[in-house]
Amino acid sequence: MSQPDSAAASAATVRPSVPTKKNISLESLLFLLILMGLFGTMGTRMGVVNMLNTLMNTAYSLLIDTVFYIMAIAILAGALAALLTEFGVVAAINQLLSPLMKPLYGLPGASIVGVLATYLSDNPAILTLADDVNFLRYFKKYQVPALTNIGTAFGMGLIISTFMVGIGATMGQSCFVPVLIGNLGAVVGSIVSARLMLTFTAREFSREEPAVNSPAGDMAAVPDGRRAIRPGGAASRAMEALLEGGKSGVDMGLAIIPGVLIICTLIMMLSNGPGEAGLYTGAAYEGVAFLPWLGGQLEFILKPLFGFTSPDAIAVPITALGAAGAAIGLVPQMAAQGIVENHDIAVFTAMCMCWSGYLSTHVAMMDSLHFRHLTGKAILCHTIGGIAAGVSANLICIIVL
Numbered sequence: 221m222s223q224p225d226s227a228a229a230s231a232a233t234v235r236p237s238v239p240t241k242k243n244i245s246l247e248s249l250l251f252l253l254i255l256m257g258l259f260g261t262m263g264t265r266m267g268v269v270n271m272l273n274t275l276m277n278t279a280y281s282l283l284i285d286t287v288f289y290i291m292a293i294a295i296l297a298g299a300l301a302a303l304l305t306e307f308g309v310v311a312a313i314n315q316l317l318s319p320l321m322k323p324l325y326g327l328p329g330a331s332i333v334g335v336l337a338t339y340l341s342d343n344p345a346i347l348t349l350a351d352d353v354n355f356l357r358y359f360k361k362y363q364v365p366a367l368t369n370i371g372t373a374f375g376m377g378l379i380i381s382t383f384m385v386g387i388g389a390t391m392g393q394s395c396f397v398p399v400l401i402g403n404l405g406a407v408v409g410s411i412v413s414a415r416l417m418l419t420f421t422a423r424e425f426s427r428e429e430p431a432v433n434s435p436a437g438d439m440a441a442v443p444d445g446r447r448a449i450r451p452g453g454a455a456s457r458a459m460e461a462l463l464e465g466g467k468s469g470v471d472m473g474l475a476i477i478p479g480v481l482i483i484c485t486l487i488m489m490l491s492n493g494p495g496e497a498g499l500y501t502g503a504a505y506e507g508v509a510f511l512p513w514l515g516g517q518l519e520f521i522l523k524p525l526f527g528f529t530s531p532d533a534i535a536v537p538i539t540a541l542g543a544a545g546a547a548i549g550l551v552p553q554m555a556a557q558g559i560v561e562n563h564d565i566a567v568f569t570a571m572c573m574c575w576s577g578y579l580s581t582h583v584a585m586m587d588s589l590h591f592r593h594l595t596g597k598a599i600l601c602h603t604i605g606g607i608a609a610g611v612s613a614n615l616i617c618i619i620v621l
Contacts, residue, residue, distance in 0.1 A: 262489065265508050266500045273502025278485045281504040287480055291473025293341045295466045298348030302465025304333060305354035306457055311447050314358050325414045327366060330358040334367055335410075339377035343581050344473075346371030347588050351468045354448060356432045362425040365591045366417040368582060369602050373410030373609075375576035376544050377403070383548050384569045390555040391562075398562040401620065402569025405613030409574035413605025420597045475588045484580030487511075487542030505546075511538045525607070526567045527614045530559035537571040537610060544576040563617045570613035575606040 241247065263271045304310050310330050317329030325331065333355070334346040349355045350367050381399050388395035450457045489507035494500050515522065515534040522534055532554065540547035551568060554560040560568075582602065586595040 262508055266494075266506065270500040270502040270506070274489065274500075274504065274506045275485060277502065277504035278488055278506075279481045282481055282484055282488075283477070286484070287473065287477055289342075291470065293469075294344055294348050294473045295469035297337050297341060297345035298351070298465040298467075298469030299462045300465070301333070301337065301349045301352055301355065302461035302468075303458060305352055305447075306449060306461040308447060309333075310355055310358075324411055325366075325370065326418050327363055327370065327414065328358040330355060331367065331370060334371050335374050338371045339374040341376075343372045343375035343576055343578075344585060344588075345375075347475075347585060348465065348469050350589055351471070352465070353432050357430075359431040360425075360427060361429040361431045362421040362427060363418065364431050364589060365421050365586065365594050365598060366414045368585045368589060368591075368598050369413040369417045369605065370410055372576050372578045372581065372585070372602060373406060373413055373574045373605060375573070375581075377406065377573050380544060380548055380569060380573050380576075384551070384565055387551055387555050387560075387565060390552060391560065393562065395562060395565050398566035398617070398621070399569050401566040401616045402573065402613050404616060405566065405570030405609045406573040408612040409570065409605040409607075409609025411605075412608040413574070413602045416601035416604060417598060420601070421594065424594070475584070478584070478587075480580060480584050483583050484542060484577070487577075487580045488546075491539050491542045491546070511541065514538070525614065526571075526610045527563055527617070528567070529561050529564050530554070532559055533564050533568075536568050537575065537606070540572045540575045540577065540606075541579045542577055543580060544572045547572050562621055563614070566613045566617050566621075567610050570609040571606055574609035575602070578602050578606075 259271070266274065301310075310333055313333055314328055314330035317332050319329075321327050321329045321331055334349050337345040337349060346367050350364065356364065381403060384399045384402065385395050450460050452460070488505055490510045491512065492505050492507035493509035493512075495503050495506050500506055512535045515538040516531060519531050519534060522528070523531070526534075526537075528534060536547050536550050536554075539550060548568070551560065551565075554564075578599065582599050583592075583595055586592055586598055591598075
């Protein structure tokens with residue numbers, strides 16, 4: 221056999237190192253049809269020029285108003301997380317709360333730090349914790365992806381709860397108990413979401429594989445019952461922890477930019493309707509209101525599950541799929557119209573907190589945790605968790621209110 225023939229035969233027997241498909245296949249045609257159908261429909265409804273302007277303006281607004289806000293949260297949360305791990309607070313919390321967190325969530329007690337961080341700020345706050353090896357040392361590898369679910373389930377919790385309590389002034393009654401019920405519902409949803417996610421990840425990774433595989437002389441050399449610290453005195457360690465934690469927040473903030481801009485822009489355009497006076501102007505956050513329409517078509521299922529007073533109420537949790545802030549912004553007007561009661565406030569609180577715009581943040585968060593291939597499973601688990609949060613809040617209201 222000649223040398224060229226031998227080389228050709230060798231090349232033919234070598235399997236590619238990456239998955240491949242034909243240059244032209246049915247997949248190409250289907251994708252083109254879906255893409256043309258999506259943007260063709262939006263362009264027909266909004267006008268092509270207005271659609272493109274809204275696309276660009278929404279992405280720009282998200283970058284300036286949302287991404288930099290998230291980055292600021294990530295920097296502060298990263299600095300605080302580094303301090304907590306450096307001075308042993310995380311170790312103490314892990315020791316104290318493991319008996320509670322492991323039976324409920326299947327996670328170590330240290331995960332409660334992530335819960336508190338996201339409850340006081342927003343979903344991505346948990347990412348800076350997950351970037352700290354002193355935090356991850358308490359986790360197995362299969363548990364790390366579930367941090368996205370548990371962090372999102374409590375994202376913006378304090379903001380949402382405070383906002384919903386304030387709605388009581390418009391309604392002329394106290395909303396404290398309904399909001400408390402909503403928080404309890406979010407806890408139920410977070411347990412369901414995290415537990416479901418762990419069932420998937422346990423099949424992907426060994427239950428005994430540690431989250432941190434460090435070389436000898438690094439974290440692997442730290443004996444049980446001890447923790448690694450930075451060299452120097454307490455003041456210098458604190459300063460170094462603050463700066464390193466803040467830097468990890470910057471890295472996380474940059475890492476989530478593509479996911480937030482791409483996914484959230486699309487979700488916003490599918491969630492929101494036209495601008496003022498029902499006209500499309502190309503301004504940011506205009507859209508075709510497809511998701512609220514879809515929710516209306518499913519009202520016969522959703523009303524028994526969540527017990528909403530008015531069919532219009534379904535717009536709140538549907539909008540929370542993309543952005544919790546936009547979702548709670550719908551509630552004051554509903555309260556002023558008298559179509560919202562305490563029962564609705566409880567379910568709104570549970571679902572807005574648990575979902576907390578997960579469709580627009582899960583992709584970026586899973587990518588930052590280096591588990592991009594599990595994003596679909598994380599979204600599925602959290603969809604079910606949010607429904608469980610709303611249903612449980614509804615059932616508790618039926619019993620208590």
